Amino acid sequence: QKEVEQDPGPLSVPEGAIVSLNCTYSNSAFQYFMWYRQYSRKGPELLMYTYSSGNKEDGRFTAQVDKSSKYISLFIRDSQPSDSATYLCAMREIQGAQKLVFGQGTRLTINP
Amino acid sequence: SAVISQKPSRDICQRGTSLTIQCQVDSQVTMMFWYRQQPGQSLTLIATANQGSEATYESGFVIDKFPISRPNLTFSTLTVSNMSPEDSSIYLCSVQGLSGKVTDTQYFGPGTRLTVL
Numbered sequence: 217q218k219e220v221e222q223d224p225g226p227l228s229v230p231e232g233a234i235v236s237l238n239c240t241y242s243n244s245a246f247q248y249f250m251w252y253r254q255y256s257r258k259g260p261e262l263l264m265y266t267y268s269s270g271n272k273e274d275g276r277f278t279a280q281v282d283k284s285s286k287y288i289s290l291f292i293r294d295s296q297p298s299d300s301a302t303y304l305c306a307m308r309e310i311q312g313a314q315k316l317v318f319g320q321g322t323r324l325t326i327n328p
Numbered sequence: 329s330a331v332i333s334q335k336p337s338r339d340i341c342q343r344g345t346s347l348t349i350q351c352q353v354d355s356q357v358t359m360m361f362w363y364r365q366q367p368g369q370s371l372t373l374i375a376t377a378n379q380g381s382e383a384t385y386e387s388g389f390v391i392d393k394f395p396i397s398r399p400n401l402t403f404s405t406l407t408v409s410n411m412s413p414e415d416s417s418i419y420l421c422s423v424q425g426l427s428g429k430v431t432d433t434q435y436f437g438p439g440t441r442l443t444v445l
Contacts, residue, residue, distance in 0.1 A: 222370075250433050259332075259420055259436040260371070267432070304370060308433075314359060314424060315386070316434055318370040 219243050222305055222319025231328050235292040239305035239319045242286065246317075247310040249281050251290045254302045254321070263303075264290060295326045332437040334421055340443045341411055348407045349440045351421030356401035358425030361434060362394070365418040374419075377404040411444045418442070 222239045229235055237251075248267055252260035264279040266272050266288075272279045278291040288307075292299055305319040335350045351360065360377040375383040375396055383396035398404040408415050418441050422434040429435060 248432055252436075257439075257441070259438045262430070262433060262435060265430050265433050306371075314376070314434075315361070315373045316371075316422075318372075320370045 217242060218320075219317050220305065220307060220319045223322055224320045226323040226325060228325045228327060229295060231295060231297060231326055233295050233326075235295050235299070235324060235326075237290040237292075237303050237305075237322050237324070239288050239307075240286055241288075241307060241317075243307075243309070243317075244283075244286070245309040245311075246307040248308050249279070249288050250306040250316070251277075251279055252304040252306060254304060256301075260304055297326045297328050300325045332421065332423060332435060334419075334437040334440050336440060337438065338441040338443075340445060343412050343444055345411055346407055346409045347411065347442060348405050349419050349421075349442075351404045351406070351423075351437055353402045353423050353426075355427050357423040358401075359423065359434075360398060360404045361422045361424070362396060362404070362406045363420040363422060363436075365420060365439070367417070371420065374406070377406075408442065411442075413444045416442060416444045 220241045251264040253263045254260045269281045269283045276293045280289040302321045302323045304321040306316040331354045333352045362374045363371040365371050373386050374389045375385040377398040379398045395407045418439045420439045421437040424434045
C-alpha cells in the first residue's frame with residue numbers, strides 16, 4: 217500500500233465548475249500538507265500549504281485537512297481553462313526527514 | 329522572488345554515458361533535494377544534497393549511480409551515471425529555506441528532461 221493515494225484521473229469538467237481533488241494517507245506522523253500544480257513540461261509549483269488540520273483559503277482555492285480521517289482535499293471554485301494541469305498532493309512529517317511524499321497526481325482539464 | 333534554474337533543460341543521451349545536471353538558486357537555501365519523475369508517474373526523492381558532506385540517499389538509490397555534489401548554499405549537481413533507457417525521466421531539484429518563502433516546504437526548479445537511447 218502506498219503511503220499517499222491519489223486518484224490519477226483524468227478529470228474533465230466544464231469551465232466554472234467546482235473541482236474537488238483528494239488524497240488519503242496512511243502515515244499518522246504527517247503534519248505538513250501541500251498541493252502543487254504542474255503544467256505540462258514544467259516543474260511543480262506550490263499552490264497551497266497547510267499545517268495540521270483545518271481549512272485554508274486562497275482566492276479560488278481551498279485546502280482542507282482532516283487528520284482524523286487521514287484525508288486532504290483541494291477545492292477549486294469557478295474553474296478556468298488555465299487551471300488545466302496535474303495537481304499533486306504532498307506531505308511530510310514534522311520531525312526527522314524533510315522529504316516530501318507525493319501522491320500520483322490528478323490530471324485535470326477544464327473545458328471552455 | 330528567488331529563481332531556481334536547472335541546466336540542461338533537456339538532453340538525449342546514449343546508453344552507457346553519464347550526464348551531470350546543475351541546479352542553481354539565486355539566494356542561499358538551507359536544504360536542496362533531487363527528485364525523479366518517471367513518465368506518467370509522481371515524484372520520488374533520490375537524495376538530499378548536504379552542503380560540505382556526502383548526500384543522503386533514499387532506499388533504492390546509490391551514490392555510484394547518482395553522485396551528488398553541493399559545494400555551497402546555492403548550487404548542486406546530480407550525475408546520472410552509466411545510463412540505461414530506464415533512466416529516462418524528468419529530474420527535478422528542489423530547495424527549502426528560501427528567503428521570503430514558506431520555510432517548511434520545498435520549491436522546485438523547472439526540471440531536466442532526460443531521454444536515454
